[in-house]
Amino acid sequence: MDKYSKLISIVEELGCRVKRGVPMSLHTTFKIGGNAAVMVEADNSNQLSMIVRAANADNLDYIVLGKGSNVVVNDGGLDKVVIKLTGELAKFNRLDNTTCYCGAGLSLAGLCREAENNSLAGLEFAWGIPGSVGGAVYMNAGAYGGEMKDVVFSVTHIDREGRLGTIKADDLDFGYRHSVYKENGYTIIGATFRLRLDSRTEIRNRMDDYMNRRKTKQPLEFPSAGSVFRRPEGAFAGALIEQCGLKGASVGGAQVSPKHAGFIVNTGGATAEDVKALIEKIQKTVKDETGYDLKREVIFLN
Numbered sequence: 001m002d003k004y005s006k007l008i009s010i011v012e013e014l015g016c017r018v019k020r021g022v023p024m025s026l027h028t029t030f031k032i033g034g035n036a037a038v039m040v041e042a043d044n045s046n047q048l049s050m051i052v053r054a055a056n057a058d059n060l061d062y063i064v065l066g067k068g069s070n071v072v073v074n075d076g077g078l079d080k081v082v083i084k085l086t087g088e089l090a091k092f093n094r095l096d097n098t099t100c101y102c103g104a105g106l107s108l109a110g111l112c113r114e115a116e117n118n119s120l121a122g123l124e125f126a127w128g129i130p131g132s133v134g135g136a137v138y139m140n141a142g143a144y145g146g147e148m149k150d151v152v153f154s155v156t157h158i159d160r161e162g163r164l165g166t167i168k169a170d171d172l173d174f175g176y177r178h179s180v181y182k183e184n185g186y187t188i189i190g191a192t193f194r195l196r197l198d199s200r201t202e203i204r205n206r207m208d209d210y211m212n213r214r215k216t217k218q219p220l221e222f223p224s225a226g227s228v229f230r231r232p233e234g235a236f237a238g239a240l241i242e243q244c245g246l247k248g249a250s251v252g253g254a255q256v257s258p259k260h261a262g263f264i265v266n267t268g269g270a271t272a273e274d275v276k277a278l279i280e281k282i283q284k285t286v287k288d289e290t291g292y293d294l295k296r297e298v299i300f301l302n
Contacts, residue, residue: 003058004038007081010054017041022082024073024301027065029130031223032272033073033301036082043087045189049162052187055081056160063301064187066132067107070139070225074302075272085134089189094118098195099153104134104188108141111193112207121198122151124206128214130226134188138181139297140174144210149174153194157186164189177230177297219257222265228279229262229294238262240292244285251278276300 004020011018018040024033042048055062062081065071085105092114093101100120102111112127125146126136135141137155140148154168165186173180181188214220229237241247241261248258253270256278257263264278283294 003060004081006058007051007054007060008038011040011047011051014047014050016043016047016051024068024078024082027082027084028068028071028073028225029223030068030072030225030270030275031266032075032270032275034075034077036078037080039082039084041084041086042089044089045158045164048083048085048089048187048189049158049164051081051083052158052160053162056162064104064134066105066135067130069129069131070135070297071299071301072225072272072275074300078301083187085132085189094120095192098197099192100195101190101192102133103190104132104137106133107131108133108136115193115195116200116203116207119197119200119203120193120195121203121206122146122195123193124203124210127207128211133191137188137191138179139177140179141177144213147174148179151193151195153192155179155181155188155192156190157181157188159184159186217260219259219263219265222257222267224257224263224265225298227262228264228282228296228298230297232292232294235290235292236262237294240286240290240294241282244282244289246282246285249278249281251275251281254278256282272300 008018021035022039024036025031060081064083089103090105091103108126108129108131111133112123115123125144129141137148154166156166238261246256247261249256252274253268254274255265255267257265286292286294
């Protein structure tokens with residue numbers, strides 16, 4: 001027996017799917033990372049609550065992972081319990097004329113499709129953003145002038161003791177790539193969105209417009225973790241990186257995208273160490289040549 005054996009027995013009794021030694025390269029958009037010690041799938045809030053309590057009782061590190069779109073996993077893997085939200089925790093439910101509730105495990109693409117099918121407008125900006133609903137709320141994801149804060153009415157979570165709770169929009173402390181969940185350590189399990197009615201045709205036209213812009217400007221043909229750096233005040237990270245002649249620069253299999261310098265792409269066989277070294281090279285060069293300190297948006301999981 002090892003330190004995970006008790007937890008595994010508990011989650012198996014709950015009917016959860018659980019595996020050891022899962023390659024994280026299969027669960028991140030960067031296609032990078034060693035094995036997770038344990039991966040568990042939770043289908044409902046009761047299962048998730050029990051998993052969180054069991055992990056905390058045995059002092060086990062855990063992380064809830066959405067679609068793995070904003071992370072770089074260590075090459076040596078994760079000595080953690082990785083929790084994936086499935087079943088009821090990844091479903092869409094329309095509540096009334098303009099309000100819907102969505103489980104944190106659903107992809108943003110899935111949420112946008114459901115909204116379109118229900119003639120609900122307001123989420124078009126999120127079409128094409130990789131990741132899950134939970135991750136998008138956690139970091140107040142946004143694009144093309146829209147952000148999660150514009151459409152989120154409330155967020156439901158489980159705290160570190162496994163208790164259910166809800167935070168209304170006014171108390172979510174939304175800011176640029178920030179929410180209160182970056183500080184409180186709670187696990188987002190779903191969010192209520194307040195949208196508006198519009199024709200499906202108009203909604204689809206806006207979604208297609210945003211997607212076409214992404215395809216033109218972003219390196220969607222390669223694995224990546226999305227935008228690597230936060231937007232510095234008074235400038236744009238991609239423009240600064242290009243200005244410093246780093247477009248196309250590479251370390252191992254990691255490359256500054258020749259298409260958009262704000263992205264680092266995996267051209268094949270990139271490691272987390274390659275990405276880290278390239279990020280550090282970019283930060284140093286941009287600082288030396290422009291004076292700007294680029295802050296990472298992408299999260300390293302060690």
